[in-house]
Amino acid sequence: MRRGAAESGREPDRLGDQRPASRAGGARVASQRRAGSAVTARLGVDIGGTSTRAVVVDESGVIGEAEATSGRGVVAALDVVLATAQAALESAGRPTTSSIGAGVPGVVDARAGIVRHAVNLEIDEWHLREQLEDRLGLPAAVDNDVNAAALGARRALQIxxxxxxxxxxxxxxxxxxxxxxxxxxxxxxxxxxxxxxxxxxxxxxxxxxxxxxxxxxxxxxxxxxxxxxxxxxxxxxxxxxxxxxxxxxxxxxxxxxxxxxxxxxxxxxxxxxxxxxxxxxxxxxxxxxxxxxxxxxxxxxxIDPGIDVAAIGAALLSRESAR
Amino acid sequence: MRRGAAESGREPDRLGDQRPASRAGGARVASQRRAGSAVTARLGVDIGGTSTRAVVVDESGVIGEAEATSGRGVVAALDVVLATAQAALESAGRPTTSSIGAGVPGVVDARAGIVRHAVNLEIDEWHLREQLEDRLGLPAAVDNDVNAAALGARRALQIxxxxxxxxxxxxxxxxxxxxxxxxxxxxxxxxxxxxxxxxxxxxxxxxxxxxxxxxxxxxxxxxxxxxxxxxxxxxxxxxxxxxxxxxxxxxxxxxxxxxxxxxxxxxxxxxxxxxxxxxxxxxxxxxxxxxxxxxxxxxxxxIDPGIDVAAIGAALLSRESAR
Known part of the structure; x- marks a missing residue:
């Protein structure tokens, strides 16, 4: 009965108030890149029933982000995840990236990396971790979006x-x-x-x-x-x-x-x-x-509704869930 | 609002059905010792509002036990704990003992080893871990009796x-x-x-x-x-x-x-x-x-009401709570 933290919790337009918006790779991109950043970064993707948001984070915080309308079904949903991730990386200036994490509404077997019954995405079973690792060549982790948001809130609030x-x-x-x-x-x-x-x-x-x-x-x-x-x-x-x-x-x-x-x-x-x-x-x-x-x-x-807790937390998943 | 697993959950007389009872050091003793046991053992004490029970456990299970009426106030309660522990060790044939753990009804700060508001024992604050270590020369650990019982149930049921x-x-x-x-x-x-x-x-x-x-x-x-x-x-x-x-x-x-x-x-x-x-x-x-x-x-x-979950779990506390 887990449902999206993401699709119901965000006003995407508000982000435009403070951050420049552009288009890249089919996804709306907002960049906060600082020039010359060479730190290893992490990708986090929040796959909501309405929109898919990706962020790139490093120790300083969010250094790139992108958003697009979520795809329905495994193939379309994955395409949007990959495009949004690429757009977020682009907006961050293509930093070296060490991992990707994804938060998904629905029943997620975090240990196996499999999403089940993501009703809003019209997905019954999705071997998301495997697909992300195959397509991106990065260590990947997946979890329920509410668990991801908890990690993101903890980081954002420095708890x-x-x-x-x-x-x-x-x-x-x-x-x-x-x-x-x-x-x-x-x-x-x-x-x-x-x-x-x-x-x-x-x-x-x-x-x-x-x-x-x-x-x-x-x-x-x-x-x-x-x-x-x-x-x-x-x-x-x-x-x-x-x-x-x-x-x-x-x-x-x-x-x-x-x-x-x-x-x-x-x-x-x-x-x-x-x-x-x-x-x-x-x-x-x-x-x-x-x-x-x-x-x-x-x-x-x-929490401040402007903070992308689910996507930020998704970026932290790889490390946290390895424990 | 934690209250005793112990004082309400046991019929001491029933133990006598299966196990020989005797008296030693002021405490009723029941022994299940097997001859020649040289394995390192652990002491567990369940300090209930009515009675104090001690067990000695090793890998094979309970190898000694004793019981007495609980003391009121810090001094009397500790005296009963020590006498009951000694009687249980006696009944087990004085094995080498590596630790002692105690479960207490009330608010227990397990990290600090301090019992607070043990109303049934008429105790406001009890630096029990320190006192056990001083008096017995063994590493000690204390916790709420319900937490101890959870550890004991897990061991007894091999979960x-x-x-x-x-x-x-x-x-x-x-x-x-x-x-x-x-x-x-x-x-x-x-x-x-x-x-x-x-x-x-x-x-x-x-x-x-x-x-x-x-x-x-x-x-x-x-x-x-x-x-x-x-x-x-x-x-x-x-x-x-x-x-x-x-x-x-x-x-x-x-x-x-x-x-x-x-x-x-x-x-x-x-x-x-x-x-x-x-x-x-x-x-x-x-x-x-x-x-x-x-x-x-x-x-x-x-669970079978004849299993001494709180005392058995107390004996496991030292190891478990070190984590």
Missing amino acids: EESLAYLNLGTGVAAGIVGVSGVLRGARGGAGEVGHLSVDPRGPRCGCGRRGCIEAYAGGRFVDGRALFRMPAASPERQRFGWAVASAVISLLLMVDVEHVVVGGGMARSRAALLETISNGVVALEADSTFIAGLDAHRRLQV | EESLAYLNLGTGVAAGIVGVSGVLRGARGGAGEVGHLSVDPRGPRCGCGRRGCIEAYAGGRFVDGRALFRMPAASPERQRFGWAVASAVISLLLMVDVEHVVVGGGMARSRAALLETISNGVVALEADSTFIAGLDAHRRLQV
Whole structure:
């Protein structure tokens, strides 16, 4: 039930505000290259249901990027990945590149490098790692896009402790990164906080269960734009805030990550989202000194929606997932 | 809110059924020593609110054990630990011993080796690791008793994959062991599944929150003996089963451990408990193919209540927690 951090969490046009946009290799390219960079770089690709974004990162940060409309089916999707990767490399001035990583919405077997059931891409099974290595001649790694985003958020926010990246997109799921890397779980399913049920009489979720957090807070059930135009005290925002706060508290209770970073489509209204979740946390804390003792306010933040967490994290995958 | 796996999960008298009991050093001793054993052994002590149990383990399993009533306060509690450890060593024929580990109910800072808020022992702060090392001259390690029990269950059941040990005692909490060791969390609080709320209109928990799983399934709210005398289809058992099944499903969703092993006081009625939880899982699966796909029945088991998981796991702590 993992769904894209990417397709729902980004306003591509906003990037144009600050960065020059051009076209190359069929992909929209925005370059931040600094002249004379000779450091080894990494490629990261975020393959969303709508768009495919590639970044080139080195120790200084993002040094090149490109974006194109995602292809449908294995052949077209791979073509777009390769073209976007090449365009991003071009925009970075063709640095020496040591690896490529890809984040994909869907069920990803990170150990085997295989994507399964990427519904939005109309893909049933995709041996993506093998194909990337064959076509690019680079060590490759693949993971769920939410796990990738968790790594990207950790890097972008310069967090050294453990964190959960709580993605509020079409669906609701978390990527969990401990001090020893991504917590993927025995079957690649860790972080499915969106399908914790918080009310047996609650609304029916897409998964069939009643009262899933996703059924209160997922983009297929709640229109974020409409929601954040309502007053903070409206019942709709309170209900949404209660559900997301329940997800935050559940992550602290169950995996005790030091930080919970919220992102995804709902994070476009960053300040309003933080206010709404914080109000939800306050309500949960009011009942319980134990919950209040979790210190959730200080451990919670909403990430700047302009940061390409999934693509940046994908670029870090090769190293992280080797552990 | 971690509470004892130990004090609620054991019937000391039952041990006498199979093992000879004697007295030594003020502690009741049961010996399973095999003659001529020269292998290096480890000491494990489970310091419960009611009794303190020590075991000596080597590669073959438990080779000595002893039990005594726990002391109150730091001085008396330590005296009992030392006497029980000596008695267990005696019963094992004084093998060469390489380490001691202790599991304690309460908030344990495993990295610092300090026990805090062990309410049942009337202890506020206990520098237990340091005291054990000073008094015994052995490398020592301490952890929460539920984490220790998770390690012990993994060893006793010869599980190599990840597991969660779901303790149904006075309170409800889980110890989570991944392939790289115990998941303690950033603040030592991981595994607090008992305080996930599954119903905002549910019964009030000891923590103040409504609808906590512990408020349906914890020993301070439910009398296990009375419960398992009722028919399996009784509303009381169904409600209990639903709550515990919710804990099992939450562990699979959030940390995706391969196995969930249930133990603690409620596991005394082992077959009835498994039936009740399984019925709860069936009810949750009926609504959702996603939940059904978690394959919970095959991943779930109730441990034999005769196995000293917390003490055995405590003996493994030194090695595990060094990671």
